[in-house]
Amino acid sequence: xxxxxxxxxxxxxxxxISFVNNGTQYNEEGISFIMNPYDEWYALVKxxxxxxxxxxxxxxxxxxxxxxxxxxxxALAIGADDAIRVDGKPTSAEYVAKQIAHIAKQQAYDxxxxxxxxxxxxxxxxxxxxxxxxxxDYFAFASDLSIDGSKKTVSREIEGGVEITTSTNPIVVSxxxxxxxxxxxxxxxxxxxxxxPLEIVNPIAVAEKVSVKIHTLPEAKKGVKLVDSxxxxxxxxxxxxxxxxx
Amino acid sequence: xxxxIVIEAVEGKLNKGAFEICTYGYKTSKVLGTTCEALIIGDxxxxxxxxxxxxxxxxxxxxxxxxxxxxxxxxxxTANDLGADTIIFRHNSTAKNVAxxxxxxxxxxxxxxxxxxxxxxxxxxxVDKSVYSGKAIATYEINSPVKVLTVMGxxxxxxxxxxxxxxxxxxxxxxxxxxxxxxxKTITGIVPLPEAEMVVSAGRGMKGPENWAIIExxxxxxxxxxxxxxxxxxxxxxxxxxxxxxxxVAIRPNLYFAIGISGAIQHLAGVNSSKTIVVINKDPEAPxxxxxxxxxxxxxxxxxxxxxxxxxxxxxx
Ligand SMILES: Cc1cc2nc3c(=O)[nH]c(=O)nc-3n(C[C@H](O)[C@H](O)[C@H](O)COP(=O)(O)OP(=O)(O)OC[C@H]3O[C@@H](n4cnc5c(N)ncnc54)[C@H](O)[C@@H]3O)c2cc1C
Numbered sequence: 001x002x003x004x005x006x007x008x009x010x011x012x013x014x015x016x017i018s019f020v021n022n023g024t025q026y027n028e029e030g031i032s033f034i035m036n037p038y039d040e041w042y043a044l045v046k047x048x049x050x051x052x053x054x055x056x057x058x059x060x061x062x063x064x065x066x067x068x069x070x071x072x073x074x075a076l077a078i079g080a081d082d083a084i085r086v087d088g089k090p091t092s093a094e095y096v097a098k099q100i101a102h103i104a105k106q107q108a109y110d111x112x113x114x115x116x117x118x119x120x121x122x123x124x125x126x127x128x129x130x131x132x133x134x135x136x137d138y139f140a141f142a143s144d145l146s147i148d149g150s151k152k153t154v155s156r157e158i159e160g161g162v163e164i165t166t167s168t169n170p171i172v173v174s175x176x177x178x179x180x181x182x183x184x185x186x187x188x189x190x191x192x193x194x195x196x197p198l199e200i201v202n203p204i205a206v207a208e209k210v211s212v213k214i215h216t217l218p219e220a221k222k223g224v225k226l227v228d229s230x231x232x233x234x235x236x237x238x239x240x241x242x243x244x245x246x
Numbered sequence: 247x248x249x250x251i252v253i254e255a256v257e258g259k260l261n262k263g264a265f266e267i268c269t270y271g272y273k274t275s276k277v278l279g280t281t282c283e284a285l286i287i288g289d290x291x292x293x294x295x296x297x298x299x300x301x302x303x304x305x306x307x308x309x310x311x312x313x314x315x316x317x318x319x320x321x322x323x324t325a326n327d328l329g330a331d332t333i334i335f336r337h338n339s340t341a342k343n344v345a346x347x348x349x350x351x352x353x354x355x356x357x358x359x360x361x362x363x364x365x366x367x368x369x370x371x372x373v374d375k376s377v378y379s380g381k382a383i384a385t386y387e388i389n390s391p392v393k394v395l396t397v398m399g400x401x402x403x404x405x406x407x408x409x410x411x412x413x414x415x416x417x418x419x420x421x422x423x424x425x426x427x428x429x430x431k432t433i434t435g436i437v438p439l440p441e442a443e444m445v446v447s448a449g450r451g452m453k454g455p456e457n458w459a460i461i462e463x464x465x466x467x468x469x470x471x472x473x474x475x476x477x478x479x480x481x482x483x484x485x486x487x488x489x490x491x492x493x494x495v496a497i498r499p500n501l502y503f504a505i506g507i508s509g510a511i512q513h514l515a516g517v518n519s520s521k522t523i524v525v526i527n528k529d530p531e532a533p534x535x536x537x538x539x540x541x542x543x544x545x546x547x548x549x550x551x552x553x554x555x556x557x558x559x560x561x562x563x
């Protein structure tokens with residue numbers, strides 16, 4: 001099986017978020033960046049598991065500049081075989097999806113993985129866009145995937161449960177909890193990752209349809225109103241009269 | 247040049263989430279000086295009610311199995327036939343499977359997870375969405391002629407503005423599916439977490455799964471859905487579908503009770519957009535109090551039953 005895993009680089013979850021240049025730009029100062037957790041824990045590891053079981057190759061692809069090589073090397077250390085970096089500036093999901101589809105078109109991958117969303121722009125958009133560009137079937141928020149010949153059986157999260165679907169076509173899946181378990185790269189993996197191929201390719205031009213005009217910080221909470229633990233009637237009154245929540 | 251909302255029937259009817267999108271679509275159509283039309287997917291006995299929330303014209307297709315390609319093709323064809331150029335979904339599992347495909351197919355700009363009514367700015371639209379797991383808000387501009395939005399639950403409350411609509415059966419042919427749905431497993435009888443208006447959530451402070459009765463009693467008293475923190479699900483004290491937070495389900499209810507949960511950043515990432523947050527914790531320094539609207543410091547095993555009692559008294563009046 002030819003497997004492709006789309007990975008992105010995001011600020012660590014615990015990062016303090018601020019913006020510069022009048023709110024147009026994310027302030028990267030002092031921020032540590034990581035591989036987007038869903039890409040790393042679920043998408044990448046699932047692809048490696050499939051390769052271990054069914055044979056094949058796992059390629060990772062990232063759209064971004066050379067500062068992303070560190071997360072790409074980590075993916076190689078965890079167990080991907082090779083990597084492609086499209087040397088462009090990932091300004092929108094459409095931009096990223098079109099770069100990935102452009103490369104994937106020439107390769108006939110059986111399964112393309114993304115994470116369920118990135119933890120920065122929380123879009124869940126790249127996967128379905130790649131699927132449409134390649135005319136693949138698509139399953140968002142997959143929590144289980146099994147393979148039997150060309151038949152893939154996918155469980156995807158829906159409101160209050162899961163739906164299980166089969167497809168014999170090439171598929172794109174976005175990976176959610178349950179699909180696989182996080183793997184920590186070992187020393188051997190880290191050593192090997194340095195010798196694995198990382199191909200750098202130029203981006204194609206994409207006309208942007210959406211852009212972020214400004215970032216703002218949410219209104220700070222007014223501060224917690226503490227209620228005496230012996231006076232739950234008061235809490236109920238506040239929730240009813242003040243918050244209008246009951 | 248109209249607005250098209252895409253809504254789905256759940257268990258034979260349109261629910262409040264669908265009517266929120268009707269109101270959102272209606273308000274958007276007013277901003278754009280046009281009308282709001284609806285495509286209803288699945289059989290719903292209350293389909294005509296969309297008119298009350300401002301939908302001028304509704305098309306309905308019967309129950310069909312989910313396939314992202316099929317849904318995309320039907321929606322694109324419907325939008326083209328109607329001349330709709332702003333297509334709106336609720337940000338739910340269908341939208342997560344379809345909106346990106348549709349944007350590519352219709353060469354449209356997509357913003358997903360929107361939480362404001364659009365503002366028109368010449369030919370472009372401005373919308374806000376939460377980014378960085380709720381830690382910031384980004385204002386997006388969409389400059390393409392066709393636009394696709396997916397809207398967060400609870401962005402707007404349904405508002406009655408008119409009369410019931412006439413619902414016409416859609417004549418769009420259903421393309422053949424290349425995938426096969428073999429099973430659909432959903433919990434029944436309770437509102438799923440992403441749709442819930444009220445959520446009672448509990449964490450490791452509960453000490454063990456045997457103590458959950460007080461949580462369930464509080465939830466059932468107010469008709470809330472129960473949730474839990476990650477370690478609680480990992481320890482199998484509660485089922486995995488209850489796990490909220492960064493790695494679990496992201497929710498946005500009107501009212502969120504956090505009981506015996508410390509308020510780690512990964513937990514907050516999935517719940518901090520809740521309208522009103524009530525924290526019950528014995529540790530006055532618990533980080534959750536910083537994100538709370540109301541707080542009670544003390545032992546949850548004493549407080550929660552008293553709270554349930556107080557709600558019962560309140561409901562009797
Ligand atoms: C990458 C990553 C992703 C994660 N994703 C998630 C996620 O999606 N969701 C999530 O929830 N967590 C997530 N976590 C874990 C998170 O960091 C916290 O460890 C977790 O939320 C803590 O759960 P808790 O609040 O239930 O437990 P604790 O942190 O142990 O807190 C228990 C709280 O209960 C209080 N308490 C104890 N006894 C009582 C009593 N009798 N009465 C009142 N209060 C009492 C204590 O004061 C304490 O504040 C993630 C962590 C990582 C590293």
